[in-house]
Amino acid sequence: MKIAVCSKNEGLKALVDERFGRADKFVIYDVETKDVKTIENSAKNEGVGAGGQAVKNLYDNNVEVAIVPQLGPKAVDAFKAFEIKVYSLGESKTVEEAIEKYKNGDLKELKMDEIKGKGGLRRA
Secondary structure, three states: OEEEEEEOOOOOOOEEOOOOOOOOEEEEEEOOOOOEEEEEOOOOOOOOOHHHHHHHHHHHOOOOEEEEOOEOHHHHHHHHHHOOEEEEOOOOOEHHHHHHHHHOOOOOEEOHHHHOOOOOEOOO
């Protein structure tokens, strides 16, 4: 299973980015192999719909779980469409901390149906 976290730079020690659709990068961690890769967020400079495009990028990289700070309405729709589970970043400061909290069951899963129609989710 692959987990993605919004990040400002590369690797597990990277600081998390407080944005989703406009995040600089995504760190992707493979739970089974422990492989870590960082991808650029190709959607970050989109005029509109950056969140939806960012979700598509995660889907194309076989991500099954995303840990996010906040979401716009297009990202909510895309996460639902691509069936990627979403968890609140909470108070995590680094990518590694966010992943450890997820693995320990300390992050709240966000249900897209519960936030649909509310204009997205601010500060998850």
